[in-house]
Amino acid sequence: MSAHLEVDRLRVASRDGVLVHDVSFAVRPGVPLTLLGESGSGKSLVVQAIMGTLPAELAASGRIALDGRDLPGLPEAERRTLWGRRIALLPQEPWLALDPTMRVLGQVAEVYRHVRGRPAGDSRAEGRARLAGLGLADAVHRYPFQLSGGMCQRVALAIARAADADLLLADEPTKGLDAALRDGVAAGLRGEADRGRSLITITHDVTVARVLGGEVGVMLDGRLVEYGPAAEVLARPRHDYTRRLLAAEPVAWPGRDRPVPGDPVIRGAGIAKTFGGRTVLDGVDVEVRAGEVVAVLGPSGSGKSTLGNILLGLVPADAGEVRRGPGLAPLRFQKVYQDPPGAFAPQRTLRRALADVGRRHGVAWEVFEGLMRRFRLGPGLLDRRPGQLSGGELQRFALARVLALNPAFLFADEPTSRLDPITQREVADLLHELAGERRLGVLLVTHEAAMAANLAHRVLALEPAAAG
């Protein structure tokens, strides 16, 4: 089992222009390659070109050779026979990539049955064994919607392994996972490479590249701007963009001066909450003062978001008390959401989104204009729809929309987890500045310990929920 992949002057173009410029690299068994870059840098297109799944309106040229055989020259039907057997793809956001109406075991076993041609009984036994090997023995008869994100990720890995392909392509394998799960997935991929597989991982997370080791390629605007051994690229970056990418990691952020907090704007005492027999919050005390950033840290399912929602009154608590600062109108308690595209109506322009808030709450348009200047959002963006903006731009619009209401307390629910590292840093800087400037009390929910340590006056760590 060994696959040597050689990519030479790969170019991907649409009718409007070239999207990937002359990318060249080689991958050999046991030495994983990580392509780093933000969304739109063309790294996904490279993987699609190798797989042969580029959209019809895009054309690839250049050489992609698997063990000396040129892939783009093969007829489509023949290329497809490589899928699963020689090249396996680990899809991004596996909770969307698993069939929602089929039990997990069926989705693994069908690879043995229909790709490797094994008898039905054997296939199920093999599937069961593979899932058990990944710690999913109890999950074989469940449906994907009954699994956590991390479990779905492992099911997808079991499927990608099942056909025993020797080249594995991982497309943003840690997207949407918290820090603990991210490290587990990266270590799992490292294990695949150690077993002699050839591996290409695309990610915007420098930590993943560090765990994987091997080689790193950095992509910017469709070009491979830096390429070399991981140890070297990550320790002594030569390209300016690589340096910025490394500096955007929360551990690398410079320390900040923290303004002296004022009076409490909100206080929760003895907050408890149970969901379906599972205790997520058990007697939590929290207080946020004016100008103060309080970080809530914890893994998925530890009740971080629930705590913020209880403070805002969006979710009723089972026990405990929430007290707001005296004389503060309800409208001055606001929330910024995790997924920026989900926080805007998809068919309405940004101008409409802001104007509606202004009309409803009597906020003059000039207020929005001032905030947009402050957040470096050009007026040209106003007539676009949410889908036509980047995640960072949208998240800044979300902040502008909320700040127009002059909040005293802001619940920021993982506001940077869906953003590229450099954009993540920008939004974090903004939150820090706003807390000081406007004497805003911020409750920042995050799973990044480094970010919490950098931004917050105080950190409230929540334990993972006890089972049962």
Add this chain to the structure above:
Amino acid sequence: MAGILRPLAGRAVQALTVALLVGLVSFALMHALPGDPAMRIAASRYGPDLMTAEAAERVRAELGLDRPMPVQLAEWVGRLATFDLGRSLVTGAPVAEELEIQLGASLWLAGAALALSMALGLPAGLLAGMRAGRLPDHLALAAAVLLRALPVFVTGLVLIIVFAVWLGWLPAAGFGGWRDLLLPGLTLAFGLAALSSRVTRDATAAVLAAPYVAFARTKGLPERLVVLRHGVRNAAIPVVAVLGLQLVYLVEGMVVVESLFAYPGIGHALVHAIIARDVPMVQGTALAMGLTFVLVNAVVDLLCAALDPRQVAR
């Protein structure tokens, strides 16, 4: 298991509510109609020529039509509790017996309409969904808009003119063999297929673009298995779910189509019962239609739960 039983219990409560409301509303509407019920009933029994004022008075006395309305309504509800729908005011036969024949005939027609609409709508929707945004999709949309916008009686008349009058292939009216079912069935099927083809189209396009279908392909399954194992079931969920709603159109259309094609079904019976002021028949017919509606929706619920495990868990 409890996940499946809960919606069914809900449907049972709904059936009871439907029974009471249908009885009440049809009773109230019948009494709100202008004209003297006794004279209308007498006219239906003895023919318009033999109808006299004395005949009308005899009918009034015999049926107790001069009693207060709440008493007459209470009587119907009381009988209903013992599963007795009463007797037709015109023929004197038990309502249940008449319904049995007419409902049976209507179910044949509804079944034929549904089967024909599947035969038309599913392939059209599949084709449009696989070629979403291209010519077949646009053509299917235009046809669906046209067929759904045409009133049922216009579609029916056009079909009669073309297939019965000009071509002479099929009978214009009647009841008996499958040939009699074809034209009225097709008239209803066109309207049903217009909607189901669009739902099928959207479901097909959505499933084909879904990440789980892309993953099924890249994990190495041949296209036939991708569609069979991961496409069909997911695409079927919305198509089946909308069947329950389609029934509203079917019941509505049946009243018109059965009159148009002189087909002795429940819709036809309803129209005649209204003209004759045959209140127990009207109540019984409306009740049968309402309960059929609830029953079909319960079956649709079960089908959806069988197709989509997420609904059972919810």
